[in-house]
């Protein structure tokens with residue numbers, strides 16, 4: 001299947017290239033920066049107003065803006081995009097400014113914002129500002145609060161960000177199709193006082209899901225529940241970047257759920273408190289410790305923890321079929337059935353034949369199965385001790401000592417202190433066994449998608465007009 005339109009001439013990686021010049025030439029409409037790279041982009045350091053700590057959008061970016069007579073002006077372009085879900089699989093989605101999800105919009109409590117929305121989709125659209133208290137006519141429900149934005153037209157939304165917090169944007173037009181195609185984005189409104197609710201690292205992502213048949217490139221949009229790719233910011237493991245944090249940092253993770261089911265999001269090695277929802281900040285007396293937070297459909301949750309435990313900590317949805325990539329649902333359970341060797345032979349003859357092994361499905365993490373084009377293995381990923389056997393909504397929080405503030409470079413795999421790794425019982429003295437076990441973890445670190453320098457990026461287009 002080919003892409004729908006608009007891709008030609010906009011090569012991957014053209015963040016701030018020549019394409020902007022022609023876009024900027026649209027009269028008084030602000031330029032619409034474009035990002036097509038799937039790697040997490042550096043935070044957008046504020047160059048105006050309070051010195052807030054900018055967020056890091058997992059496998060995404062923040063949208064630069066311009067100041068115009070006291071208004072912060074943003075320009076979103078709703079359009080078909082191509083998104084790599086993980087190396088080996090690309091999807092034809094709909095999104096904003098080159099990506100699904102669209103860029104994160106960051107601003108400050110009290111800001112007057114003017115958001116231009118240009119529709120380059122093949123059908124009409126609108127944008128609803130989820131959780132933000134706007135005048136009724138700015139709420140973006142097509143037909144109810146405004147006319148639909150026709151194909152090729154630009155509409156303008158204007159409102160004041162009256163409160164700080166965690167919000168999102170998405171269409172309220174042909175919703176089932178447009179959200180199933182990936183149209184959504186994050187909004188963070190920072191407190192006017194940058195010391196209020198301050199954290200050292202602040203990560204954001206949206207939970208989304210797709211149904212893409214093996215070998216296909218475009219999601220099926222008429223699905224209600226039975227999705228087969230469970231993603232964070234339209235990425236699946238091993239394509240989701242790691243969250244790199246410095247030991248001792250106070251870390252916030254903000255999550256919004258725009259799928260059709262709930263997701264119990266679980267972190268290892270730490271306890272957290274939910275400090276913000278899409279309704280606002282949670283008072284201290286109303287918080288309690290957790291290690292899993294269920295993010296229901298249409299909800300947002302932000303949790304905070306102190307990263308006091310060094311290591312590589314799993315961070316994932318706790319629904320076990322959400323940490324897998326596309327799988328057949330009609331796989332018979334063969335646990336306990338002795339069919340040694342049969343499955344592997346059949347798989348080689350009939351490429352899409354799949355049978356659960358008699359010892360479970362773990363073998364699939366390493367089995368060489370021929371896959372249709374543009375299809376990811378169900379369970380995959382290589383760790384320092386072997387196959388990780390995951391997919392979907394899974395990544396790793398890497399807590400390390402001595403990182404610089406704002407250093408998000410992947411530090412490689414954790415080096416365990418001597419004697420701190422689970423070991424095989426051999427009957428020898430435990431101390432000797434622990435020491436022997438240590439030598440197992442010698443596999444060199446596999447660089448992940450975050451193995452790059454993330455340096456501070458200044459907003460573009462800032463300055464009066």
Ligand SMILES: [Cu+2]
Pocket residue numbers: 230262263264317318319322393
């Ligand atoms: Cu889930």
